[in-house]
Amino acid sequence: MNPALIRELVPAVIGVLVRRGADFASAEDAVQESLIKALETWNDDPPRDPKAWLVTAAWRRFVDATRAEAARRRREDRVDEEPDPGPVSELDDTLRLYFLCAHPSLSASSSVALTLRAVGGLTTRQIAEAYLVPEATMAQRISRAKRRIAGEPLDRPGDLATVLRVLYLVFNEGYSGDVDLAAEAIRLARQLTTLTDEPEVAGLLALMLLHHARRASRTGPGGRLVPLSEQDRSRWDTRLITEGVVILQSALARDRLGEFQAQAAIAALHADAASAAETDWPQIVEWYDELLRLTDSPVVRLNRAVAVGEAEGAKAGLAALADVDPTVPRHTAVEAHLYERAGDLERAARLYAEAAVASTSLAEHGHLTRQAARLNTRSRP
Structure with a gap:
């Protein structure tokens, strides 16, 4: 079979x-x-x-x-x-099932688990291993989710935006156990594009493909994090990049811009640059402006500050960062990066160290610690 x-x-x-x-x-x-x-x-x-x-x-x-x-x-x-x-x-029963599994009454974690079980066809054990929780815990989570939506009919219009957010959550979990959740999310997004002609679905698929194309270059020996500017671009999957760009261009041509299309456009500009120095930062700033218009997200504002710093200089980047809530995750790390670009190495090193302490990711903690150590070495007499 x-x-x-x-x-x-x-x-x-x-x-x-x-x-x-x-x-x-x-x-x-x-x-x-x-x-x-x-x-x-x-x-x-x-x-x-x-x-x-x-x-x-x-x-x-x-x-x-x-x-x-x-x-x-x-x-x-x-x-x-x-x-x-x-x-x-x-x-379109499958499309309606996507909507049911991403029902507003469910938590994000429950929607993800139920989508992987009912739409993705994964076993409870596979889902539990992917999320590093006991199988019994995942079984209870799925059972609670099924009970929660037991009385919901399948003939009501669903919220496609919620479905897309659930799939993007799956994609960002990456890989664990014997299930590659990034690949699974791409498979489900491909399936979703056959069930609806909404350009945002194509935008999400393009974004996933463009990010997935860089996967092999994101980490070094021992899981060491490699930032975008230092990645070996010869290891990027050009086939996935080409497919993602073609899908994105088709979606943008329909002139119904959404946040996933805008994010994919930014990813495409990074993928199009032969080196970090050749990145079209002014155009990336323009796309962040579009993304802000669509979402007004503090995370988008933070990433825009980085792009402004690259396009217009560290001083402009710090001015843009001043408009971002300092409690936003990675704010201190971005501030450290911009002060380093401005030449204030001592302050940048201190901020990198602060960001490392606050980081919840081991890979990111290690990267930020190394950045602080590097600048401390350079700033010594």
Whole structure:
């Protein structure tokens, strides 16, 4: 049995069952039981239409479970008639399932776990290993999420922006255990582009591809963090960069700019530069201005200050930084960088050391500590 095919079919089959009247938790359970049966039989007798086979098998299990529970007698009238076998409707059940898993009533962590389980087709164990938590903890998280949305219908319009944020959270988790969450997020984003023609979906996919293209160069020996300006650009994946740029250009041509498209445009400008010195910083500042107009995010303001410092000089960058809330994460590290560019090495070293103490990432802590040590060595008589 083809695991990739199964992972593609799972969300569509769950969506069909929910649309027909099953609650989300029961639908997901029925599909998982049907997958066990498929593992036992498909190798010897593969079906001509795998999706229809899974829908029929899962629906029968749902009906059997419903009949077995006296407390659900009233629902039996709705589900007693088994649909005729045959081709399954190609309604956008999978898209609706994305919306359901990213329901506003769920926390971000619950939405991520449920999306990976129901839409991504990952096992609870795989998700738990990816997030470095016990399997029992992840199982409880997924169960709570399923109970929370048990009564939510699948026919209400969903919030695409929330779905995209959930996928971006998955992407930023990177890699852990035997699941590459960045690659999984890209796979789900690709699937989402086939379900909706919204340019922001394409923008998110382009952003993921452009960031993923630089993955091999981001860390050195022992997990040492390598900043963008020092990365070996020959290790960047030009195939992913080309694909990301093409997807982004197509999305931008539709003239419905969103925050992921703007972020992807900034990433594309970095990817287009043959060296750090050749980066088109003035154009990057313009894109940050667009991003600020769309989001008014303090993190965007912080990153814009870095770009201004590169485009117009450290003094201009520090002036832009003055408008950013100093409690924003990485503020002190950016301030240190700009003071170093301004030539105030002693102050920059002190700020790097402060930023290292505040950092919650081991890789970032090590990088900032080395920056402070480097400047302290240079500033000594």
